[in-house]
Amino acid sequence: MRPILAVLLFAALLAAPAQPAAAATGGTLLESRPLAVPAELAAAGATGFRIRYLSTSPRGRRIEVTGAVFLPSGTAPPGGRRVISWAHGTTGVSDRCSPSRDRELGGFGYPGYLAGFVRRGYAVAATDYEGLGTPGVHPYLIAESQARSVVDAVRAAGDLSPDVSRVWLTVGHSQGGHAAMAAGEIAAGYGRGLDFRGTVALAPVTDNRPYVDRLSRLRPVDHGYYMAILAGLSTQHPGLRLADYLGPRARREYPRVHTTCMAELTNRLTKLNLPGTEFTPATRAAAEKLRGRLGGNAVPRARSAGPMLVAQGLTDVLVSPAQTAKAARHARALGTATKLITYPGTGHYQILTSSAPDVLRWIDARLRR
Template structure:
């Protein structure tokens, strides 16, 4: 189904929900986590022996509280199921619908498969959101933490709506974009997750302090992330206009956002100079302030213990920002924060090398 048809369907669904809300008392309206569709799915080979999977479309809420939809996977262990739930929050895949991991195994990254396989091997059901706008109508609010957080928590609600035997206890495990979203989810859990009980959050190489990082991105091989992040802001704040920030050579490459996913986007923008990426080679202070507003976790208190994992050789999320800035920010609150540095690990290998460590930590949280 193409984007136009999805937009029409979304509009029709919104009209139907509005009609239902008029016809029934507010308490009877569809709640976040409500499963709209559910179908069996073929999992990557690394996971198919461990779990059965269903691809779902479910209700979530936007950062304004409006109804929105998201897709994702619910993975159920074939053996040893113990009714606990772990929400897996994936790293960056792209902005377009074809970049939804639940529908495109090519962007269900190898490191994510290893991490999820370890979770399944412990008997935990895994709820893995795509986030809004990846596989559903509307733009993807990339790196907007409050959007990711709601979709993550609502994926757990959706999993429980499919399987009433699942416990109300859950843990969140995320990488990169997902690590950032996991931290935001921890911040809102006590007011948003209803009768669920968040036991802890693991965040591997989480994006943070974007206003500190962004000024150094133009002219580097990582600058495709910045282009995506500008459009992520624009999805929730029309005051951020990417076309006024990007230079002409960068604008010429914008079609890749619709036709490609992460690797194609990074490749397209890799060799531009700073001046070819953004006007004057510098991201405006007003835009940096928006990054800080929407993308930076640790602005409010977490509600459950936190594990932070960071590779020392990470070039996408700098080690010094995580270790030297984010961790102290989190430690200023009352919840316990454990920090684990993975020596010489990159952005992706930190996930692989910490899979056992993270799962062991989650097990202690459930215990």
């Protein structure tokens, strides 16, 4: 068979709908379609697919999640291609913000970063997370939800191609660092049947409780993130009253969190420059309730099923280096073998390139054995 014809036939087979949802279990691939890959991934020889797969919500409800899978070219090694389950940083809460629908995969240099994994022969499974591009509100920074989406993306990648192995590792940035850490904690239970090798968390969001004491002093650039946090908590706590946490002007802007992506929302709120009183909890009791709900999603929560590498830039103004160091110490106290590497002069998005050599060495040591 001619090479070009073989590639087209392979793509056509993978684009066919998978087994019916009625017979499906968590991680079952429901549908795949060829995906035009960004230039950086194309240069790395990646073939891309947009996928729709089954997962389970934290309340036990069967849900569908979308994402993307990038497969390297060439012959798979014995045992199949190891999987990097990629967890992206904050793009927004609206369905418009799902990375698999964005040619730049959410931005922030992610296509080039993922190309580094593909060049080393790894398959990449990149979840959009629950509610981004599928029915329902995205449970932003809800640990269990994001973790399950990350785990089930690995199973879906295995359904997509017989060249994909059960051996996997998760890498996440910012919001995705939170998701990756949570995924490592459920890998032994919810991820049963897969072979988990570890977690890489890049500038991870770990604990938003310190936010509560400085909500009245938030910079306008942070107002959209706070609204997204409230949107996420509302999926876990349906009784959450916005009037307890947002003033009247902020509440008028809040619906935009469900219709715009984070950059657009942030730009608007920065221009509005609403006063801090619009983001101050109405009562001390409301503040304490918010603190408790945020604490319920703080990570780490338990010992991970594998070792963990945490990378943090020391000039990061979005994720506190001190908070990340505290989370790493807590992970060690819980029994997780945790290595923290810090990078002077590195900000929140520069951590991707600054840490890449260390991250790739760490990953290779765990996946190439």
